[in-house]
Structures are given as structure tokens and as C-alpha cells.
Amino acid sequence: MKVSPSFLSADFGHIAREVEMLNESVADMIHLDVMDGVFVPNISFGFPVIEAINKVARKPLDVHLMIVNPQNYVSQVRDCGAAIMNVHQEACVHLHRTVQAIKSAGMKAAVTLNPATPVCMLEDIIGDLDMVLLMSVNPGFGGQKFIPAIVEKTRRLRELIDRSGSHAEIEIDGGVNAATAPLLAEAGADILVAGSYVFGAEDPKAVIASLSAL
Ligand code: DX5
Ligand code: ZN
Numbered sequence: 001m002k003v004s005p006s007f008l009s010a011d012f013g014h015i016a017r018e019v020e021m022l023n024e025s026v027a028d029m030i031h032l033d034v035m036d037g038v039f040v041p042n043i044s045f046g047f048p049v050i051e052a053i054n055k056v057a058r059k060p061l062d063v064h065l066m067i068v069n070p071q072n073y074v075s076q077v078r079d080c081g082a083a084i085m086n087v088h089q090e091a092c093v094h095l096h097r098t099v100q101a102i103k104s105a106g107m108k109a110a111v112t113l114n115p116a117t118p119v120c121m122l123e124d125i126i127g128d129l130d131m132v133l134l135m136s137v138n139p140g141f142g143g144q145k146f147i148p149a150i151v152e153k154t155r156r157l158r159e160l161i162d163r164s165g166s167h168a169e170i171e172i173d174g175g176v177n178a179a180t181a182p183l184l185a186e187a188g189a190d191i192l193v194a195g196s197y198v199f200g201a202e203d204p205k206a207v208i209a210s211l212s213a214l
Contacts, residue, residue, distance in 0.1 A: 001185055001214040002028040004062045004171065005204070006195030007053065008044060009142045015049070018199075019056045025205040026212045029062040029083070031173070031193045036067035039091055040140035047080045054081030062086065064112065064173065064193075066139045071098040078105045086110040086133055089121055099128050110171070114139065115147050119156045126160060129168040131191070136184075137174030143196040146175025151183045158188030178210070185214040 005027050010018040022030055032053065035044040054061060060083035065073070070087040071094070077085050085107045092098045095111065102109040110131035111122060115138060122132060134153055137144035154170060161168050172184050173193035181192055192211050201207040 002191040003208050003211045004029045004031040004191055004193045005198045006031040006193050008033045009195035009199035016056050019053055023058045025208040027208050029060045030057055031062045034065050039068045040066040042140040047076055050080040074101045074105050078107055082107055084108040084110050086112050088112045090114055119160055126164050126166045131169045131171055133171040133173055135174055136172050146180045151187050154187035154189055181211055181214055
């Protein structure tokens with residue numbers, strides 16, 4: 001299993017130290033949650049902070065944009081060091097155009113679905129995607145409770161990807177912990193995001209390793 005620890009739960013008073021911990025861990029990438037207070041009822045951090053993280057990070061940056069009009073920021077997201085640009089399906093009127101713009105800018109294209117958005121919304125674009133992120137909580141906050149229906153949704157997405165011959169990876173975000181992670185692994189997830197479970201632990205590197213071993 002690949003692991004993408006969510007920096008939202010890190011100690012922002014010690015950004016470089018937290019990134020160094022992730023560098024030393026077996027994490028595959030670093031998940032960065034950008035919130036605008038419009039698409040979601042919370043505000044997190046933006047490009048200057050991502051740039052600062054990028055200066056010390058030795059893992060690819062997986063940038064999850066919980067913002068309206070993400071198509072307006074493709075070059076800025078690329079320039080601050082993102083390897084993967086993750087946009088919400090619900091935020092994109094012209095999703096095909098946005099996905100092509102992300103790929104033309106040299107990043108991997110990922111599309112995120114809120115818990116209530118069905119997998120079939122991606123049927124006609126799945127072949128163009130490098131990753132699909134399923135939210136297993138309503139986006140906006142760390143530390144929320146996992147929505148159990150997302151296990152079956154993961155299975156449905158796995159079927160769609162396998163049936164269409166897409167190479168897209170499945171990432172799950174929200175409420176991932178020791179109890180929910182094995183269910184998601186079994187259902188066909190490729191990458192798990194974990195925020196509070198990792199950064200709230202006494203030994204975050206050991207928690208990352210335990211998820212990675214699934
Ligand atoms: C929530 C963010 C998540 C968040 C997950 O809107 O997209 O990435 O950090 O936090 P946990 O793992 O604590 O549920
Ligand atoms: Zn996220």
C-alpha cells in the first residue's frame with residue numbers, strides 16, 4: 001500500500017522538522033490540503049507554504065485542492081512543486097479541459113469525489129486520469145469519522161478502472177486508521193491518506209510503516 005500522510009495535522013510551528021520526519025519515513029508522497037473557505041467551510045494554507053515545504057521535501061507533493069475554480073491555478077500549483085494536482089469533480093464545470101491543462105503542465109492529474117458524488121460521474125474521463133481520490137469524510141477538516149459506505153464505493157471504482165483499462169490509482173482520504181485501512185486495502189485502494197492518525201501518534205514513522213505494510 002502507498003501512503004500519503006496529510007500535512008494538515010502536522011505542527012505548523014515546525015514545518016521543516018515535520019517534513020524531515022516524512023522524508024525519513026517510508027511515506028510515498030506528502031498530501032497537502034488547500035482550502036479556500038468557499039468550496040469547504042474552512043481555510044488551511046496556500047502556495048507560499050507549499051513552496052516552503054517543497055524546499056525541504058524529498059517526496060512527491062500530492063496537492064489536494066478544496067477550492068472553487070482550481071483551473072485558474074494550474075501553473076501556480078506546478079510552480080510551487082506539486083507532482084500531483086488533485087481537483088474536485090464538484091468544483092469543475094469543464095473537467096476534461098482542466099485535466100488536460102494539468103497534464104500539459106507536467107503534473108499527474110487526479111480527480112476527487114465528495115462522499116455523495118457517485119463513481120459513474122468519472123466514467124467518460126477515467127482513461128485520462130492518473131489518480132482518483134475518494135473522500136471518506138466530508139472535506140474541510142482533519143480528524144473526522146470514516147463513512148463506512150466508502151468501502152463499497154472503492155470496490156465500484158476498482159471495477160470501473162479495471163473494466164476500462166485505465167491506469168488510474170485509487171486514493172482514499174479521511175478517517176483512515178488501523179480499523180479502516182485494512183478494509184480499504186481489501187476493497188482495492190492503492191494509496192491511503194492519513195492525517196490525525198499519523199501526526200497524532202507517538203511514533204508517526206511507525207504508523208506510516210504499518211499502513212505501508214498492508
Ligand atoms: C480533509 C482533508 C484530509 C484530512 C484527513 O478535508 O482532505 O486530507 O487531512 O484527515 P484525517 O486523516 O485526520 O481524517
Ligand atoms: Zn485531503
